[in-house]
Amino acid sequence: MSPDSLPAELTAAALAVAAATLLAACWDTRTGWQRHTVRAGTALLCLATTALAGLSWANRQSATYTTWSDLLGHPDTATSAVAAGTGDGHHGRVVTVTVPGTASGLNLPMYVYLPAAYDTHPDQRFPVIETLHGYPGSPAGWLQSLDAPAHLDREITAGRMAPTVVLFPYQTPDTMLDTECLDLVHGPHAETFLTTDVPAWATTHLRVRADRNAWGLTGLSAGGYCATNLLLKHPDRYAAAASLSGYADPGITVGDGSEHTVNDDLWRLRHLPRPAVALYLSCGRTDHHALRDTRALSHLAGAPITLTTSYIDGGGHNPATWRAVEATAFDWLSTWLSRPRTDLTPTRPPAAPPAPRSGTTSPPSSDRPHRPGG
Numbered sequence: 001m002s003p004d005s006l007p008a009e010l011t012a013a014a015l016a017v018a019a020a021t022l023l024a025a026c027w028d029t030r031t032g033w034q035r036h037t038v039r040a041g042t043a044l045l046c047l048a049t050t051a052l053a054g055l056s057w058a059n060r061q062s063a064t065y066t067t068w069s070d071l072l073g074h075p076d077t078a079t080s081a082v083a084a085g086t087g088d089g090h091h092g093r094v095v096t097v098t099v100p101g102t103a104s105g106l107n108l109p110m111y112v113y114l115p116a117a118y119d120t121h122p123d124q125r126f127p128v129i130e131t132l133h134g135y136p137g138s139p140a141g142w143l144q145s146l147d148a149p150a151h152l153d154r155e156i157t158a159g160r161m162a163p164t165v166v167l168f169p170y171q172t173p174d175t176m177l178d179t180e181c182l183d184l185v186h187g188p189h190a191e192t193f194l195t196t197d198v199p200a201w202a203t204t205h206l207r208v209r210a211d212r213n214a215w216g217l218t219g220l221s222a223g224g225y226c227a228t229n230l231l232l233k234h235p236d237r238y239a240a241a242a243s244l245s246g247y248a249d250p251g252i253t254v255g256d257g258s259e260h261t262v263n264d265d266l267w268r269l270r271h272l273p274r275p276a277v278a279l280y281l282s283c284g285r286t287d288h289h290a291l292r293d294t295r296a297l298s299h300l301a302g303a304p305i306t307l308t309t310s311y312i313d314g315g316g317h318n319p320a321t322w323r324a325v326e327a328t329a330f331d332w333l334s335t336w337l338s339r340p341r342t343d344l345t346p347t348r349p350p351a352a353p354p355a356p357r358s359g360t361t362s363p364p365s366s367d368r369p370h371r372p373g374g
Contacts, residue, residue, distance in 0.1 A: 185255025284315025
């Protein structure tokens with residue numbers, strides 16, 4: 001039972017009802033000072049359980065804490081190996097790894113989505129999308145509340161998206177510490193972890209393409225800011241990024257004042273040369289903060305940036321809005337990334353992958369990115 005599950009919410013509601021019942025039952029069961037003590041104690045219990053029920057409901061709506069580890073402020077633990085050959089030929093699979101922070105000093109867990117073609121076509125290397133979570137939150141929000149693996153399976157099967165390896169890294173060693181994917185002067189070097197350590201681990205341990213045109217970013221809320229900011233700062237590493245309800249500035253103190261300059265995307269677009277990248281910005285029309293920043297970024301993101309915007313009618317700052325645009329964002333990213341490529345000197349996994357089942361088709365191997373309408 002996860003903290004954002006319906007059973008957790010119902011349990012909290014049941015406790016609140018039980019506390020209210022206990023308060024009524026014990027109201028006149030004592031005399032003198034004992035009566036006041038019992039009344040005060042049961043009233044406090046009633047207030048606490050009511051607050052718990054309200055917080056549980058809010059957490060389920062926002063998917064802020066999706067695991068007990070998130071709630072306690074510690075990233076989930078993960079294994080360090082990628083199993084091979086366990087897919088069924090039709091659906092992708094998710095494995096967990098630990099990425100050693102050779103450059104950043106951070107050693108953090110990461111979830112990895114491997115498309116079905118990863119097992120059925122061991123001679124191919126795949127494009128990559130780094131997927132970033134919000135704050136507070138964790139990659140589990142993408143996997144559970146947004147059901148990203150099912151969306152990826154469906155879009156790849158339908159041909160709207162090329163088979164792609166999708167990475168879900170943590171961007172902080174403490175889920176209560178907001179890094180905004182930046183190198184904090186007196187804190188974790190999250191930017192170095194995400195842009196150096198994660199790609200280095202992936203290109204070493206997975207069959208993925210290392211070229212810049214095969215790497216993209218996406219994120220929601222704070223992760224949306226991360227995706228846009230890292231794309232603008234590292235156009236040599238990433239070709240495209242999709243921001244869902246993201247912001248234009250980090251909203252935290254970095255320690256060197258850069259939150260007002262190079263890490264403020266509006267400042268960067270006004271004062272520094274624009275890179276030749278593709279950027280997708282999306283938010284709900286009633287999400288006033290994200291809407292304001294999305295429009296401001298859109299106004300400044302001129303050539304050579306290729307800009308696409310999408311606005312959801314209604315839609316606040318919540319998982320319902322992100323689910324509405326999630327598949328579209330993945331599809332859009334895939335159109336800007338290089339496609340799977342046959343490796344002329346493949347390194348096969350230790351375990352033989354399962355034989356393709358009847359009806360399984362080979363994924364496209366063209367090196368040409370698939371653009372909309374072409």
